[in-house]
Structure formats: C-alpha cells, structure tokens
Amino acid sequence: MTPPLGKAATSYDVAILAGVSRSAVSRAFTDGASISTETRKRVMAAAKELGYHVNFLARSLQSRRSSLVGVVASAAESPFRAKQIKITAAELVRRGYCPILLSAETPDDIDNLTSSLFSYNVAGMIITSGTPPESIIAECNRLSIPVVLVNREANVTGADQVSMDINQGGQLAFDLLKSAGVQKFCAISPRIPTYSVNGRIDAYVSRCQKENVPLQMVEIDGQSYASGLHAADQIAAHLDKIDGVFCGTDLIGLGVMDGLRYRHGLRIPEDIQILGFDDIDQTGWLSYNLSTIRQNAGKLVKAAVDAMQQRLEAPASAYQQHIIAVEPVLRATTRK
Known part of the structure; x- marks a missing residue:
C-alpha cells in the first residue's frame, strides 16, 4: 500500500496499514506516551514503508504545544556567529526542540521576523541580533512565549538575558x-x-x-x-x-x-x-x-536554552540576566 504519486502519506494511511487506530499512531510518535512495544513496532514499520513523517507544525497548532524555537541571528558569515548558530541549533535539537533560523540584517528585519514567528506557534525565541520592540516582547509575554536575548542591550524588560561579561x-x-x-x-x-x-x-x-x-x-x-x-x-x-x-x-x-x-x-x-x-x-x-x-559560545548557548526552559516552567518568575565570564587565550601575538 502506497499513497498516490505526489501525495504524502497521512497518519490515517499508517493506521490502516498497521491495523491500529489513528490515536495509536499519534502515541507511537509521542515521547513518553502509553503504547505497547509491539504496537509501536507495527506503526513504525508501516510509517517506514509509506514514507510517513510527522507534521510537527500541524501538531503544534492543534495541541497548542510546540517544539519549534525561533532563532534570530545576523552576520552568519562571521565565524563567531556561525559557530554560535551551529551550537544553538545542536543544543536545541539535543533537548527535543526544532530550531527555525531567521536571518535579520536590519532593525526592520528584527521587527518583521520576530512578528512572523507568532504564526508558527513557537515555544520560545532566542535572539542574538538586535532587540525586538517593546510591543513584540509584550505580545510574547501575553502569549507566554519566552524571549531570551543573547549579548543584547541590558535595559530591556520582559525578556531573560544572557551576555558575556x-x-x-x-x-x-x-x-x-x-x-x-x-x-x-x-x-x-x-x-x-x-x-x-x-x-x-x-x-x-x-x-x-x-x-x-x-x-x-x-x-x-x-x-x-x-x-x-x-x-x-x-x-x-x-x-x-x-x-x-x-x-x-x-x-x-x-x-x-x-x-x-x-x-x-x-x-x-x-x-x-x-x-x-x-x-x-x-x-x-x-x-x-x-x-x-x-x-565561550557553548556556555552562552547553554545558559540561553536553560533560561528559555526555566521560563516555560515558571512563566511568572522574575526575569534574569546571566553573565558569562570571558577567558584569556595567550598565543604568539603578545609577549605574554
């Protein structure tokens, strides 16, 4: 059984092939859900045969819970920023999130791109470029969407901040x-x-x-x-x-x-x-x-994702500013 050419397989197709209910298919693809090992194996085998993939965006819109995290950055051609983006994406994936990378090169880009993330029902936003306007941060607060600013201005309310010292x-x-x-x-x-x-x-x-x-x-x-x-x-x-x-x-x-x-x-x-x-x-x-x-890009990223998760768990807690110390690296261009 395969779906018609050009048509993606659905959870209904998987359920028919596996001989289970659609809710069983959903549970099979949900971490921690109650489902027997045998049923999960049948669902996964059917999904593989059909080439079925979960539509996480649709699932998040239906459940009002999302694993999507918006990452707004600029100057990706900069070696440090490229490294920071790479580590951020890897850390989010490691913790079960799906990063959406948006490149912002102007202040208008920051406004427009952060606004666009509302359409994706994101779980949080990590912003490494510029600072979104107060109105957008206020809307994030209203929707309980954590905003974490990395190496941004310190005089911002409504967002957690992570910065090197x-x-x-x-x-x-x-x-x-x-x-x-x-x-x-x-x-x-x-x-x-x-x-x-x-x-x-x-x-x-x-x-x-x-x-x-x-x-x-x-x-x-x-x-x-x-x-x-x-x-x-x-x-x-x-x-x-x-x-x-x-x-x-x-x-x-x-x-x-x-x-x-x-x-x-x-x-x-x-x-x-x-x-x-x-x-x-x-x-x-x-x-x-x-x-x-x-x-240390790794420490900055870990602190930022920690701050986002803590805000999801305790949305009413006081906003925090996390300062990461810098370290000397002496090589050959100074006389030590």
Whole structure:
C-alpha cells in the first residue's frame, strides 16, 4: 500500500496499514506516551514503508504545544556567529526542540521576523541580533512565549538575558596588553556601534583613561577582515604612538595582522602587539596564532536554552540576566 504519486502519506494511511487506530499512531510518535512495544513496532514499520513523517507544525497548532524555537541571528558569515548558530541549533535539537533560523540584517528585519514567528506557534525565541520592540516582547509575554536575548542591550524588560561579561572583557584586554609590556595603547572600534563589540571597547578605553596611558583610537566601517586591513594602514601611519592594539573582534585582528605584516613589513609581536576577541577557530591557525579573549559560545548557548526552559516552567518568575565570564587565550601575538 502506497499513497498516490505526489501525495504524502497521512497518519490515517499508517493506521490502516498497521491495523491500529489513528490515536495509536499519534502515541507511537509521542515521547513518553502509553503504547505497547509491539504496537509501536507495527506503526513504525508501516510509517517506514509509506514514507510517513510527522507534521510537527500541524501538531503544534492543534495541541497548542510546540517544539519549534525561533532563532534570530545576523552576520552568519562571521565565524563567531556561525559557530554560535551551529551550537544553538545542536543544543536545541539535543533537548527535543526544532530550531527555525531567521536571518535579520536590519532593525526592520528584527521587527518583521520576530512578528512572523507568532504564526508558527513557537515555544520560545532566542535572539542574538538586535532587540525586538517593546510591543513584540509584550505580545510574547501575553502569549507566554519566552524571549531570551543573547549579548543584547541590558535595559530591556520582559525578556531573560544572557551576555558575556562586557566590562570584564575590556578590562582584561587592558591588563593583558599592559602585562605584555605595552605602553602606547590603541583600540579599533566600528563606526556603527553594536552592544557587545563597542561595549568591550568602551570598557577598555575607560580603563586606559583611568590609568592615564597614551591611547589612539582607530575607527573602521565594519567588523570584517577587510576593515582590519584598512585599520592596519591607519596604525602603520602612527607607529610612533602605538605599540599594542586591541581589536574589537578576532576577524578584525586577522586583517590587522596581515595588513601590518604584508603591506608594511612589521613583525608581530616584536614591533607591535595585537590582541583579538572571541577566539574563533582561525585564531589558532599557525599562520596567525593570535592572542585573544574567549567568549565561550557553548556556555552562552547553554545558559540561553536553560533560561528559555526555566521560563516555560515558571512563566511568572522574575526575569534574569546571566553573565558569562570571558577567558584569556595567550598565543604568539603578545609577549605574554
């Protein structure tokens, strides 16, 4: 027995072939449901023969319970963001959820995409890019849909938040360069601010000012490798004022390294020291071996999914902000 060509098998088809009721088919595909081992085997054999797959979206709409989780992200081409997305999807699947990934590149995208998730009856939302407007967060609260913001602005109500320790990151960057012998400091900062990157740069700058050390600021258009190459040209023009550079991201740092080495013939760390941030995989490549500060994507993701599940279990509990410490990773671009 096979369904007509071009027509997907239904639970009714499975029930007929297996000689069971449709409710038995539903129980067979529901974790923890009461069903005998023999009946489950018959259902699964029939489903395999027919090529039947459960329509989880339809099931969630009927039951008002969902395993779908919206994940809103941007800049998926960034190595750290790509790693974060990959770990988030894997962690959600491991816990029995089905992630829906939406890419948001502008503030309007954030509004539209988070609104669209209401149509999928999602169990929760994990947002790593931008911050949805208060009206959408309020609607999530009304519908008991948990919202977890990752590395986003701290002054948001109605959502749980998970963030790496931005202040610690900037302070640690200063301490690492200072202990490596840097006397003339530099910070590379994107012109278009983002909460986490510019937040750690601001903490670094504040510490430099507090310690009353020389500081040069280099502004760039983005957070890309190409932006780092451009920053290298600006740094090379002011070498008498700079002997240590804190890059807002590792990707910027890799561009800075290549620009200084191959365009300007500088030795790292002999002539100038470079420190990145994120600890993307490429920083450990032998061609870079970049000293950096690790924000642990795995810990961020685990805390975010934990927060979502806790909110599902206790929707009326106080909203929490979870801060994840960062860690130094010293390699060959600083003098330790």
